[in-house]
Amino acid sequence: MIENGPLLERLLEGEFICAVTDEHSFHKLQNEELVNDLNHFLRPLNRRVANNDDGSVFFLAYCDLTQNARQHLSHQFTSTVQSLLPMLEWMQLVQEALGRDGALNAGDTIKLQDFESKVVDNQSLIHRLAHLANDRVFKSTSDKPDMQIKQVFKRIKDMGYLYQPHKDRLFYIVTGKVEQLIELVRFIKDEENLPIDDATPEQEAMF
Amino acid sequence: MSQAPKQKSPAQSNPLFELGKERLELIGKHADALMQGYLEGDVNELAFSQQALQKLLDSRVLFYPQEQSLRLRPIVNELIASLTQDERKRQINTDVGEHLDQIDTRVQSLQGARKKGDYAASEHHMQLLTERVNDMTGQFGDAIESLWHRLNTEFGFVSSLDDKILEIELAQRQLRRILDGFGIINFDDLIQLAGSDGALRKLLVSQLQARISEHSGSLLEVQKRLVLLMARFRQQQDRALLINRMSAFLRQHPNFQIGDYPNRSQVPAVINQAHGISPQAFIALDRAQDSYALAELARAVPREPEQNLQSETQTEGFVMAVQNLVATQQKQLAKDVEDFFIQVIESPQALSGVDYLAEQGLPWEPEMWLFQIVAEYQGLPEQNKHSFMLEKDSAQQSRFNQLHIIQDVTVGMRFFGDFQAAG
Numbered sequence: 189m190i191e192n193g194p195l196l197e198r199l200l201e202g203e204f205i206c207a208v209t210d211e212h213s214f215h216k217l218q219n220e221e222l223v224n225d226l227n228h229f230l231r232p233l234n235r236r237v238a239n240n241d242d243g244s245v246f247f248l249a250y251c252d253l254t255q256n257a258r259q260h261l262s263h264q265f266t267s268t269v270q271s272l273l274p275m276l277e278w279m280q281l282v283q284e285a286l287g288r289d290g291a292l293n294a295g296d297t298i299k300l301q302d303f304e305s306k307v308v309d310n311q312s313l314i315h316r317l318a319h320l321a322n323d324r325v326f327k328s329t330s331d332k333p334d335m336q337i338k339q340v341f342k343r344i345k346d347m348g349y350l351y352q353p354h355k356d357r358l359f360y361i362v363t364g365k366v367e368q369l370i371e372l373v374r375f376i377k378d379e380e381n382l383p384i385d386d387a388t389p390e391q392e393a394m395f
Numbered sequence: 396m397s398q399a400p401k402q403k404s405p406a407q408s409n410p411l412f413e414l415g416k417e418r419l420e421l422i423g424k425h426a427d428a429l430m431q432g433y434l435e436g437d438v439n440e441l442a443f444s445q446q447a448l449q450k451l452l453d454s455r456v457l458f459y460p461q462e463q464s465l466r467l468r469p470i471v472n473e474l475i476a477s478l479t480q481d482e483r484k485r486q487i488n489t490d491v492g493e494h495l496d497q498i499d500t501r502v503q504s505l506q507g508a509r510k511k512g513d514y515a516a517s518e519h520h521m522q523l524l525t526e527r528v529n530d531m532t533g534q535f536g537d538a539i540e541s542l543w544h545r546l547n548t549e550f551g552f553v554s555s556l557d558d559k560i561l562e563i564e565l566a567q568r569q570l571r572r573i574l575d576g577f578g579i580i581n582f583d584d585l586i587q588l589a590g591s592d593g594a595l596r597k598l599l600v601s602q603l604q605a606r607i608s609e610h611s612g613s614l615l616e617v618q619k620r621l622v623l624l625m626a627r628f629r630q631q632q633d634r635a636l637l638i639n640r641m642s643a644f645l646r647q648h649p650n651f652q653i654g655d656y657p658n659r660s661q662v663p664a665v666i667n668q669a670h671g672i673s674p675q676a677f678i679a680l681d682r683a684q685d686s687y688a689l690a691e692l693a694r695a696v697p698r699e700p701e702q703n704l705q706s707e708t709q710t711e712g713f714v715m716a717v718q719n720l721v722a723t724q725q726k727q728l729a730k731d732v733e734d735f736f737i738q739v740i741e742s743p744q745a746l747s748g749v750d751y752l753a754e755q756g757l758p759w760e761p762e763m764w765l766f767q768i769v770a771e772y773q774g775l776p777e778q779n780k781h782s783f784m785l786e787k788d789s790a791q792q793s794r795f796n797q798l799h800i801i802q803d804v805t806v807g808m809r810f811f812g813d814f815q816a817a818g
Contacts, residue, residue, distance in 0.1 A: 197674055200673075202668075202669070202670060202672075235669045247669075248668070249664070249669055261668070262655070262657040264668060264670065272645065290634060291638050375663060377637065377640075379663075384640040
C-alpha cells in the first residue's frame, strides 16, 4: 500500500488519472484488487475510486451523498455546465482549424504553433477564437490571437482537459477527462430530452 | 534500340519485345501529359503533336470514349494506380473463375503436348501455366496489399468521415469477394488435374495452397481491423455530431436550465466527482526516531545569512582564514592556562609556570605563556583572586629604566600558603 501513496494523494487532490496523464498509475488502477484496497482506505473519507463508462479515466467519487457532498457536487456541476459551451466550441474550433476528421479524442496531440498558424490564416476562425477567448471561462483580455490561444489553452490545462508534457514546449495532449465531459453531454442530452437528435441536416453539413 | 545488343537472347528475338519496349518508351516520353490526364480525368489534346497523338491512340494508351474528350485507357489508369498505390483509383480485380478456366485449358494443352512428345511445346505451356498461376495469386496479393494500404493510411485518400465510412463498406465488400474467390478454388479438382505429374502437383497444389492459406490469414486480420476501424469512425462521427448539435443547441438557448442533478435522490454517476483535498503534514518532534531525519532536513535547508558570511570569507581570502587560526590558537592557550590553574588547586605547593610548561610539553613560547597566566590571574573575579598567590620572579633589566622582565611566575593557593605559614 505504501507504494501507492503518491497515487492516492493525486486522486485525493482531485486529479483525473488516465493513460495520458499517468500511464503507469492508470495501468495499476486496472487491477480490481488494488482498487478495493484503495477504496477500503478511502472509506472514512467518504470517497471511492470511480471510472467513466469506457474505463478510460479514473477519479474519486463520493460514497455517501451527504449534504456536504451534495453541496460540493452542486458547485462543481454548476461550474462544469458553465464551461460546457465554451469547451464544446473550443473542441469544434480545434477540430476545424486542424482539419481533423472527427472530434477531439483523449490522446490527440495539439501543437499550439500549428493551431495558431491555421487560425490566423482564416478570418472566421480568428473571429471565433476572439469570441471564445472573451468568454468568462477563459477571460482573455488580449486582442492578439497568439495571446488568446495561450490563455485559452492554459485555462483548459488548468481544468484538466489538456496535459502539457514539457513545461517549456507548447504542445498539449488531450486527457481522458474529455471523455468524461462527452459523457456528461450525452447524459444531459438524453436526460433533458433535448431535441437535437433530429437537428437540421444543414447544420450537420456545416461541419 | 539505340544500342543493339550483340547477342540477342531468346526473349529479345521475340517480335513482341521490340513493340512492347516501344510502347513503354512512348508512355515514358509523354509521362507529364499522361499523368496530368490521370489526375484531371481528361487528357489535353493540345499537349501532343498531331503525330504523337495518333501514335498514342494507335498504341492503345489513349482513346476517345464515345466521342467524348480524350482519356487514358482504363488499363493505363489501372497501371498508374497500381504503381503509385493510389487507392482512389486502384481496382481490386479477383475474378477467380476465369483464371481457373484458363489453368484447366493450359494443363490440357500441356498434357497433349507431352503425349506427342513435343518437349518445346510442353515447355512453353508449362511456362504459360506457371505465369497464370502466379497471376492469380499475385492478384490476390495485390488486392490484399491494397486493402492493407487503405487500412494503414486509415483511408486518408478521402477527407470526410462519411466518405471513410463508405470506403470501409466498399473494402468489406471487396474482401468478401476475395474470400468467395478462395472458395471457388477446389483443391480436389486441382489434385486430379495435376495427376501424377510432380511438377504440376507442386505448382497447382502445394504452392498454391500455401499461398492461399497465407492470404486467408492476412485477410482475416484485415477483416478484424476493418471492423475495429469502422467502429472507431462511427464513434467519432457520433461524437462530432453530438458536440456540434449540443453546442448549437446551447447557443440557441442561452437561458437553458439544466436539472439540479446533484440534489436528486439518485445522483447520476457521471456527475459524482469528489472535490479535491490536499493532504498536508508538518514537522513533528514527538518521535525520537524521526529526530535524525528531521535534523538532516533542517541542515539541508539553505540558510541565507550563512551563505552571505561564507561569501564574505571567500572574498576576504586568507586574511580571514589567518584570523580564524589565531582565534583557535588563542582559545587553546587559554584552555591550557586554565588547566594550569586547576593543577595549582590540586597541587599541595605552589607551581612554577615555566616548569609546568616544560613538564607538559606545551608548544607555547614561555613569554606568551607567562603573560597568559598573569592575564588569567588578573582576569579572575576579586574574590577568587584572593584564593591564589602569584609571585612574579622578575629582574630589573637595566639600572637606567624601570623595565622588569618576568622570568617566571609561581602560583599557589593562598589557603595553603597561610596554612603552611601557620604550620
